[in-house]
Amino acid sequence: MVRVVGTNARTGWLAFAATLFAFATAVAEAQFNVVIRQGSEAAVPIAVVPFGWQGGGAPALDFAGVIGADLGSSGRFAPIASRDMVSRPTQASQINYQDWRLLDASYLVLGTLAPDSAPDTFTATFELFNVARGERMTGFRLQAGRADLRKAAHRISDMIFEELTGIPGVFSTQIAYISKERRTDGTTQYRLIVSDADGENAQRVAESTQPLVSPSWSPDARRLAYVSFEGGVSGVYIQTLRTGTRERVSQRAGVNSSPSFSPDGRSLALVLSRDTGNLDIHTLDLSTQVLRQLTTDAAIDTEPTWAADGRSIYFTSDRGGGPQIFRVGTEAGQRATRITFDGVYNARPRMSPDGKYLALVNGENNRYRIAVWNVDAQRLELLTPEGRLDESPSFAPNGAQIIYATRENGRGILASVSTDGRFKTQIASVAGDVQEPVWGPFPRP
Amino acid sequence: MRSSFLILLTAVTLTLTACNRGNTLPEDTGAGSSSDAGLSTDGAGGGGGVSVSPLDAERERQRAALMQQLVVYFDYDQAEILPEFNALLQAHGQYLAQNPSTQIRLEGHTDERGSREYNIGLGERRAQAVRRVLMLQGAAGTQLTTVSYGEERPAQTGSDEESWRLNRRVELVYR
Numbered sequence: 001m002v003r004v005v006g007t008n009a010r011t012g013w014l015a016f017a018a019t020l021f022a023f024a025t026a027v028a029e030a031q032f033n034v035v036i037r038q039g040s041e042a043a044v045p046i047a048v049v050p051f052g053w054q055g056g057g058a059p060a061l062d063f064a065g066v067i068g069a070d071l072g073s074s075g076r077f078a079p080i081a082s083r084d085m086v087s088r089p090t091q092a093s094q095i096n097y098q099d100w101r102l103l104d105a106s107y108l109v110l111g112t113l114a115p116d117s118a119p120d121t122f123t124a125t126f127e128l129f130n131v132a133r134g135e136r137m138t139g140f141r142l143q144a145g146r147a148d149l150r151k152a153a154h155r156i157s158d159m160i161f162e163e164l165t166g167i168p169g170v171f172s173t174q175i176a177y178i179s180k181e182r183r184t185d186g187t188t189q190y191r192l193i194v195s196d197a198d199g200e201n202a203q204r205v206a207e208s209t210q211p212l213v214s215p216s217w218s219p220d221a222r223r224l225a226y227v228s229f230e231g232g233v234s235g236v237y238i239q240t241l242r243t244g245t246r247e248r249v250s251q252r253a254g255v256n257s258s259p260s261f262s263p264d265g266r267s268l269a270l271v272l273s274r275d276t277g278n279l280d281i282h283t284l285d286l287s288t289q290v291l292r293q294l295t296t297d298a299a300i301d302t303e304p305t306w307a308a309d310g311r312s313i314y315f316t317s318d319r320g321g322g323p324q325i326f327r328v329g330t331e332a333g334q335r336a337t338r339i340t341f342d343g344v345y346n347a348r349p350r351m352s353p354d355g356k357y358l359a360l361v362n363g364e365n366n367r368y369r370i371a372v373w374n375v376d377a378q379r380l381e382l383l384t385p386e387g388r389l390d391e392s393p394s395f396a397p398n399g400a401q402i403i404y405a406t407r408e409n410g411r412g413i414l415a416s417v418s419t420d421g422r423f424k425t426q427i428a429s430v431a432g433d434v435q436e437p438v439w440g441p442f443p444r445p
Numbered sequence: 446m447r448s449s450f451l452i453l454l455t456a457v458t459l460t461l462t463a464c465n466r467g468n469t470l471p472e473d474t475g476a477g478s479s480s481d482a483g484l485s486t487d488g489a490g491g492g493g494g495v496s497v498s499p500l501d502a503e504r505e506r507q508r509a510a511l512m513q514q515l516v517v518y519f520d521y522d523q524a525e526i527l528p529e530f531n532a533l534l535q536a537h538g539q540y541l542a543q544n545p546s547t548q549i550r551l552e553g554h555t556d557e558r559g560s561r562e563y564n565i566g567l568g569e570r571r572a573q574a575v576r577r578v579l580m581l582q583g584a585a586g587t588q589l590t591t592v593s594y595g596e597e598r599p600a601q602t603g604s605d606e607e608s609w610r611l612n613r614r615v616e617l618v619y620r
Contacts, residue, residue, distance in 0.1 A: 182602075211597035213561060232550075233592060234565075255569050255593055258562045271562065277573040277591065279566045300566035316563050322522070323563055348560035361560045368558060389604065391560055407557075407604060436561065 042422055043078035044164075046071060047105040047131075050082055051124065052090030054114035060122055061149040063113055063156070067126075069198060070157035070171040074401065075416065075423025077164075080105055092127060092136060100131045107131060109160060120146040126156050128163060138163050150200065170396045173197045174440040175403065176205070176215040176224055180412065181432035192226055194241065197439075199427065205239060206246075213436065218261045221441045225249075225259035225268060236270055238286075249286070255279055260304050269304035269313055281315050283330060294328050295336055301326075303348045308355030314339065316347040323347040325360060325373065340373060342380040348392065349373070352399045357419060359393035359402050370404050372419060383421040394439045395419075403427075403437045511536035517575055519613040521556070524570040526578055534575065537617060538582020545585060550618040551575050553593040554600070556609035561595055568593030568615075575615045 048068040053059035068079035080103055082088075087099045090112050100108050111126035127139035140159060144152035151172065158169030179191045190212040195202035206212055210229035217224060218238075225238045235251035236259045250256045254273030261268055268284045281294045281304050295301040299319035306313055310330070317326045317336070322344045328336040340346040345363030352359070355375070362371040362382060369387035371380050383402065384390050393404040396416075401423075403416045408426075412433030415426045517530045526534065541547055553568030553575075572591035579589060601608035 188598075211594060213565075213595075213597060229592075229594065229597070254591065255565060257565050271566075273569055277569060277576070279569060300563060300570060302566045303560060303562045316560065318563075323559075345559065347563045363559060366558070389557065410602070410604065 043072075043076060044106050045080055045104050046077045046107045046109065047080040047085060047100055047103065048109040049085060049088050049090070049111075051110075051126075052112040054112060059113060060115075060146060061113070061153060063111060063124060063126075063149075063153045064109070066150060066153035066198070067109065067157045067160070070154060070169075071161065073171075073198060073416075073425055073427075074161065074169075075418060075425045076161075092129070095129065097131055097134045105131050107137075107160075107164065111156070116143065122146065122149060122152075124149075124152055124156070126160075128160055150196070154196070154198070165400075167400045168398045168442070170398050170401065170439070170442075171197055172443060173397055174221070174443075175199075175437055176217065176440065177405075177414065177437040178212055178215065178435050179432050180435065192224070194224070194440075205241065205244075206237075214258050215436060215438050216259050216261055217438055217440045219263055219265045219441055220444060223261075225261060227257055227259065236268070238268070249284060258303050260306060262306050263308060263310040269306060271302045271304065281313060281328065283313075292330075292332060294330065294332075294334070297336070301336075305349050305351045305358070308351060308353065314349045314351060314358060316349065325349050325358060340380065346371075346373075346380070350393055350395060352395045352419070353397055354399050357395075357399075359395060359404075359419075361391050361393065370402060370417060372402075381421065383417045383419075384415075384424075390415075392436045394437055396439045397442045401439075403439050405435045405437060507532075508536050512540060515617045515619075517571075517615045517617070518610065519571055519615075521609070521613065522559075522567065524567065524574045526574055531578075534578045535582055538579040538584050541579060541585075541588050542583030545588065548588055548590070548620045549579075549584075550620055551589060551591045552598075552616040552618060553591065553595075554598060554612055554614050554616070555596050556612040557596045557599065557604065558609065559596075561597070564595035565593045566595075568595045571613075571615050575617070 048064040051063040071077040072079045084103060087096055089095045089110055108129040108131050109126060111124060113122060113124045116123055121143060123141060123143050125141045128137045129135065130137055142152045142155060154171040157171040161169035174194055175197055176194045179193055181189045183189060187209050190208050191204055192206040192212050192215055193202050194205050205224060208228055208230050213227045215224050215226045223238050223240050225236060227234055227236055233251060234256040236249050236256045237246055238249055239246040249268060250270060252272055252274055254277060255271060257271040259268050259270045266286055268286055270282055270284060271279050272282050273279050278298055279300050279302050280296060281301050283292045283294060294313065297317065297319045299317050301315055301317045303316040304313045312327050312329050314325055314327050316323050320338065324338060324346050325340040326336045326338050328334055343362055343364055347361050349358040349360045357375065358373040360371055360373060362369050367388050368390055369382055370384045370390045370393045371382045373380050387406060389407045391405050393402045395402055399419060401416055401418050403414060405412055406415050412435045413427060414434055414437050417424045511533050514533050541549060551572040553572035555564040555567045569591060572593055576589050576591055580586060599612045601611045
């Protein structure tokens with residue numbers, strides 16, 4: 001548990017607590033590291049000074065390192081390397097603003113970390129300053145147990161990010177993805193992994209020598225739906241992360257694909273071919289098990305994503321020739337309407353949390369790139385014009401960032417782009433291929 | 446007439462058995478067909494008391510060779526059976542019609558381009574296209590199951606035209 005206490009004189013004392021997520025069966029996994037390889041010119045320089053450590057021996061955690069990496073991973077901030085810092089203040093009275101203006105830092109973060117009197121608990125403080133104005137902007141004090149120190153650091157990153165951008169930070173969220181490793185004996189090991197948003201603390205959720213695909217978060221972040229080909233047939237499963245309990249919700253004849261939780265978590269959209277061999281969008285009520293078929297077209301209808309209000313579903317269909325995005329109401333007997341008309345290949349839509357955008361894969365001239373469809377303006381905007389084999393976009397829960405999969409030097413890697421296309425980061429994995437990243441919801445208190 | 450059947454039967458069996466080495470057809474396929482009158486009748490068609498002509502034997506060799514081909518390839522984003530695979534599917538379809546207890550699994554695959562779930566749809570469409578052709582040749586629906594892996598199980602791992610061509614496929618898996 002992390003306890004956050006405000007020390008901002010204007011807002012007064014504010015306290016809240018959150019129960020944090022833990023796996024019953026924690027298995028450490030190969031992790032990915034966020035590495036910013038395309039520094040954005042628009043990224044704002046920020047100095048996160050190594051926190052003052054008030055205990056014995058080595059600091060319990062390099063808070064500044066975690067916070068700097070978090071802010072950098074958004075693409076919006078360029079953290080200044082600690083080796084370039086000419087002074088290392090740990091409290092406001094020690095700041096010489098001229099040191100930071102010379103480094104072109106726009107903002108400055110300092111803090112301290114100290115052991116509490118209770119065993120294995122710590123108190124961290126941080127303060128954020130505007131360098132140009134020489135002004136303190138905000139500050140908080142946090143308490144956390146040793147096991148939750150990284151979470152405390154992510155919480156600080158969230159608060160700094162929101163203070164500076166007006167957008168809630170997503171550094172305390174999790175990401176699910178598939179890792180794929182070819183072994184020397186010719187088999188492939190597929191793993192469904194859940195990690196913190198910075199790639200740390202990776203945990204194996206499922207593992208198979210047959211493909212695992214299409215992970216999808218429940219809105220309460222407690223369950224994952226996914227497709228497994230175990231036994232040589234496709235099936236849709238829902239797994240509760242805390243306990244590892246798994247339920248098979250569909251293993252009908254033919255294709256069982258593309259599960260997607262409704263916004264209220266009560267239904268699952270999924271794609272079935274049943275006996276006809278023709279893929280159609282269905283919804284499954286998870287409590288009553290009532291299955292409803294929403295499309296009947298002879299085309300491939302797949303990749304459902306729910307509208308924010310849960311009353312309609314966007315999906316991919318090639319009923320017009322090539323794949324395009326369509327929408328259909330979730331009540332029975334509604335007709336699907338075509339949404340995208342730009343280009344020859346638009347597929348794999350994902351709705352933004354505010355319902356204003358669809359992230360999708362746009363294909364043209366043998367290149368597959370991430371684009372967003374502006375629902376109100378009915379306009380397609382290409383976000384990764386330099387992309388070649390980009391796929392599987394997924395919105396961060398703040399709607400400001402999209403994580404996706406791409407290929408580099410024959411390997412599957414992850415990358416992210418801001419929804420306005422201005423900020424980009426690439427994410428390196430330690431080994432094997434990583435694909436199908438799905439950004440989890442905000443943790444619920 | 447009877448003896449000519451047996452001669453041909455032996456030839457077919459030998460061909461099948463020989464080809465089976467280092468191939469993915471089950472080892473018992475040859476033995477299965479030798480015990481099945483259907484296969485030999487077809488091969489000796491039009492004999493009329495005359496011994497088997499070299500032409501028929503040649504045709505049988507071709508057919509046996511086709512039976513060893515277990516992959517059908519497709520054009521990009523297409524599920525249409527290309528003309529060069531008609532003979533292959535005819536051979537397998539007729540074999541299935543004559544061996545109603547034989548089961549076959551049609552595994553649909555795509556190249557890596559485009560979205561994964563759409564590719565699962567495309568792989569299924571390809572498997573269904575193969576299924577329809579086999580059924581037109583007399584195979585029963587109960588002999589055929591389909592599964593689509595989309596782009597998840599590529600035959601080649603490269604990101605080039607040749608890898609993509611070899612990955613857009615349906616594999617016929619005898620069980």
